[in-house]
Amino acid sequence: MMQTIRQASSLTGTVSLPADKSISHRSALLSALGEGTSRIYNFPTSADPQSTLECVRALGISAGRTDEGVLEVEGQGLDELRPPDEPLDCGNSGTTMRLLAGIMAGQRFGSVLTGDASLRQRPMERIADPLQAMGARVELREGCAPIRIRGTQSGLKPIEYRLPMASAQVKSCVLLAGLYATGRTVVIEPTPCRDHTERMLGLKVEELGGERHLIVDSGHTVPATTWTVPGDFSGASFFLVAGSIVPNSELQLNDVGLNPSRTALLDVLDGMGADITIENERVLGAEPVGDITVRTAALSGVDVGGRLIPNLIDEIPVLSVAAACAEGRTEIRDAEELRVKETDRLHAMAQNLRALGVEVQEREDGLTIEGNGPNLLGGSVKSFDDHRIAMSMGVAGLVAHGATTITDAECARVSFPDFWTELHRLASV
Numbered sequence: 074m075m076q077t078i079r080q081a082s083s084l085t086g087t088v089s090l091p092a093d094k095s096i097s098h099r100s101a102l103l104s105a106l107g108e109g110t111s112r113i114y115n116f117p118t119s120a121d122p123q124s125t126l127e128c129v130r131a132l133g134i135s136a137g138r139t140d141e142g143v144l145e146v147e148g149q150g151l152d153e154l155r156p157p158d159e160p161l162d163c164g165n166s167g168t169t170m171r172l173l174a175g176i177m178a179g180q181r182f183g184s185v186l187t188g189d190a191s192l193r194q195r196p197m198e199r200i201a202d203p204l205q206a207m208g209a210r211v212e213l214r215e216g217c218a219p220i221r222i223r224g225t226q227s228g229l230k231p232i233e234y235r236l237p238m239a240s241a242q243v244k245s246c247v248l249l250a251g252l253y254a255t256g257r258t259v260v261i262e263p264t265p266c267r268d269h270t271e272r273m274l275g276l277k278v279e280e281l282g283g284e285r286h287l288i289v290d291s292g293h294t295v296p297a298t299t300w301t302v303p304g305d306f307s308g309a310s311f312f313l314v315a316g317s318i319v320p321n322s323e324l325q326l327n328d329v330g331l332n333p334s335r336t337a338l339l340d341v342l343d344g345m346g347a348d349i350t351i352e353n354e355r356v357l358g359a360e361p362v363g364d365i366t367v368r369t370a371a372l373s374g375v376d377v378g379g380r381l382i383p384n385l386i387d388e389i390p391v392l393s394v395a396a397a398c399a400e401g402r403t404e405i406r407d408a409e410e411l412r413v414k415e416t417d418r419l420h421a422m423a424q425n426l427r428a429l430g431v432e433v434q435e436r437e438d439g440l441t442i443e444g445n446g447p448n449l450l451g452g453s454v455k456s457f458d459d460h461r462i463a464m465s466m467g468v469a470g471l472v473a474h475g476a477t478t479i480t481d482a483e484c485a486r487v488s489f490p491d492f493w494t495e496l497h498r499l500a501s502v
């Protein structure tokens with residue numbers, strides 16, 4: 074499906090956001106391992122969390138919506154999953170594959186995890202290495218999925234594992250495998266990344282020598298519980314940027330997840346001169362949430378790198394759109410992880426922004442973007458079948474002169490099924 078976006082004169086109203094993707098995956102997986110029926114409020118219809126839900130069902134867990142739309146998952150405890158009849162299909166979802174692999178490594182039965190063409194090209198040694206160190210038998214095909222995991226009869230060995238990259242998926246994989254280890258598993262995190270798994274599992278966290286140590290002891294069980302998934306901050310980020318760069322705009326975003334390990338974009342946009350206010354901050358289950366208002370503002374270029382990067386890793390594509398519309402130069406550094414996402418996001422954004430007349434230099438670990446103020450030109454760009462690239466270019470299209478077309482734009486459904494409807498509804502041309 075091709076989307077055509079026209080230059081907007083304003084963007085106003087209240088954005089209807091999907092539920093947080095990261096928290097949704099974890100709520101489904103932890104509910105499946107829970108002892109009894111868990112209820113998940115606001116579980117989304119986005120394709121990635123649905124992939125996790127389908128995998129959970131393929132493992133013999135029954136899960137269905139009540140008339141009120143609440144997802145009920147009949148957890149059976151850690152050791153009562155059933156062998157799947159077929160390979161577990163993780164679709165486009167790296168989180169599904171990497172977290173589920175940690176759980177599968179602890180099972181008595183074997184399994185195969187696979188996914189779509191994009192997911193089958195993403196690096197999986199990063200999880201195979203620690204799982205093998207725990208004694209799991211994990212085989213990859215040329216470093217990638219399909220992942221074959223043989224069952225274990227004796228449980229896993231506990232390890233102390235220092236994360237070689239700031240990846241919440243790797244961290245979570247090892248922590249979930251740790252539930253099946255005989256002893257104490259410790260994951261050491263030199264650079265903090267999103268912390269939903271440790272929050273939701275209620276793990277012990279120690280701060281030692283400037284590093285976080287996350288601890289799972291054998292015998293850690295997962296109680297059945299009620300989860301309420303907040304609005305997705307990463308989904309909100311498209312509208313935070315759009316509301317900033319489109320003239321005469323004011324957008325309201327309610328019940329948005331504001332976990333500090335996710336919200337570095339707020340600090341960066343603040344440094345660029347954005348007009349964003351947060352009200353009604355509160356805690357929903359294990360997670361902070363709040364209501365955000367964004368209004369049009371003149372942005373200036375910024376330097377972003379270092380420890381901030383993992384806390385805005387998924388927001389960098391749309392940040393590069395903000396940079397393209399800002400006054401002056403923006404440098405994004407230390408973001409090489411973007412090359413192994415659903416597509417190579419540094420390359421995709423560089424190519425797409427150039428197609429709209431922006432001067433962009435692509436480096437191994439980032440981008441240098443010369444802000445073009447209000448002078449973006451409409452043009453034809455590609456989604457690269459990556460939801461965040463498609464939506465970022467949708468935001469750019471709102472300020473580009475004339476029309477911007479985005480090919481294969483339906484991939485937005487991976488995290489934000491109503492994105493295009495919302496964008497057209499809120500924009501006045």
Ligand code: S3P
Nearest residue numbers: 095168239240241242243386387
């Ligand atoms: C996620 C972690 C991040 C992020 C992804 C979701 C998670 O990936 O990019 O969208 O839910 O744990 P990495 O762990 O590969 O950085």
